[in-house]
Amino acid sequence: MPTYVYRCTTCGDTEQDFPMSRKPESVTCPDCHGTADSAFTSPHLGAGSGTAFGVIDTTKKTADELTR
Numbered sequence: 001m002p003t004y005v006y007r008c009t010t011c012g013d014t015e016q017d018f019p020m021s022r023k024p025e026s027v028t029c030p031d032c033h034g035t036a037d038s039a040f041t042s043p044h045l046g047a048g049s050g051t052a053f054g055v056i057d058t059t060k061k062t063a064d065e066l067t068r
């Protein structure tokens with residue numbers, strides 16, 4: 001299961017595991033119970049970006065390799 005980094009504005013980074021298809025854009029911070037937003041973008045999850053097809057292919061390939 002991939003690990004995603006979320007960033008709380010109060011506490012800093014926290015890591016959480018989610019299935020790739022269920023990764024939320026933000027999570028509840030385990031320390032202060034505030035909102036921690038995803039710290040990096042996932043281009044292959046973005047919808048309708050016509051300029052990033054090459055990036056999407058590369059990212060998908062990398063993600064597939066990581067889950068094996």
Ligand SMILES: [Zn+2]
Nearest residue numbers: 008011029032
């Ligand atoms: Zn926090």
